[in-house]
Amino acid sequence: MDPQARIRKVIETVIKKPVTLAADESLFDSGVLDSFALADAVTGLESEFGIKVPDADLNPRKFDSIARIDEYIAQRLV
């Protein structure tokens, strides 16, 4: 499964419904994620990708779309 599909799956697990928006659409502006769901999604992403998101990176802008999350995770996995 490609990274963006895995990210989508993590978000779907958190919000308990399908995520149909495009990879570059805002997860916040579209109402897919609120503040609390974002916190859960970050925890889910850490588990899914085996990474640790440091507190300094806990900035909502880094997690505003599936594409941005993909970009961030790729950096963490280098």
Add this chain to the structure above:
Amino acid sequence: MAYLKSFGSALPERVVTNDELAARIGCEAAWILQMSGIVERRWAAADVSVVDLAVRAGEDAIARAGADRSGIKLVFVSSGSSERRFPGPAAETAHRLGLGDTPAIDLPLASAGSLVALALASRLAETVGDVLVIGAEKMSAVIDREPLDRNTAILFGDGAGAAWVSRDDGALKVIDSVLHTDGSFAESLRLEFGESISMDGRTVILQASRKMPAAIQEILERNGRKADEVVAFLLHQANRNLTTRVAQAVGAPVERFVSNVERYGNTSSASMLIAAAEWSADAKVSANEPVVFAAFGAGFQWGALLAAGAT
């Protein structure tokens, strides 16, 4: 060694319901409840000051301690919403409590203020003597009122909480405390002079969801205690949804997290001690049973304090 001898609280009489706010900001009352877990909050009258609330909470803690106030050798007052640049509310509060020339120090730290004050008081009590800690806030004065800001008006309430920290005796003995600061997010939650409170809610929730559980786990681990042993968690009452996530993260039943945010909203630095005052009225903590205090707020400042039943 220090003890928590008593707690006190003061709340304004006026109840502001979700229905009232929903009508004023144009939303559904159910949305407010869903987003915050808050049903109602208290807003003080225009002529009630932070000092007025602080004095009432201090008097309540003194009365509940059943001790002579001359035993108080230091006062800390935490407030992020005090009316003046200086002096802060501490000096006038101590004066009105009849504490003479007892030193009274302000801690303008907002939501983590009473936790920080409690930790400092616990460490100072052995050398200074008993310390009266007060957190007092008039948050209704620092939100956008005309028109009401929907993101902050639904959350905040007014009130004050207090604790008598004793060198010699009390129902709870303080075991340890941890305090942390991360100034890299200072812009995310702030109150500029002459302006209304500014909050990047997503960042605050995201950071609090991590930092508060981490501080609780840090204090428990370094004292060889486990979360499921803790009989009561007394947290800054910010948002019921946040408390639920903290409970999940530390692995303790959410029922052990004392909650009154549904009745008073987020009263910033006052909230943790208001919750402690209500909880302590009928709490029975056996010897060595752990109780955890924790808070997170602007700065960011956060931490946790571990106490245990003294007898």
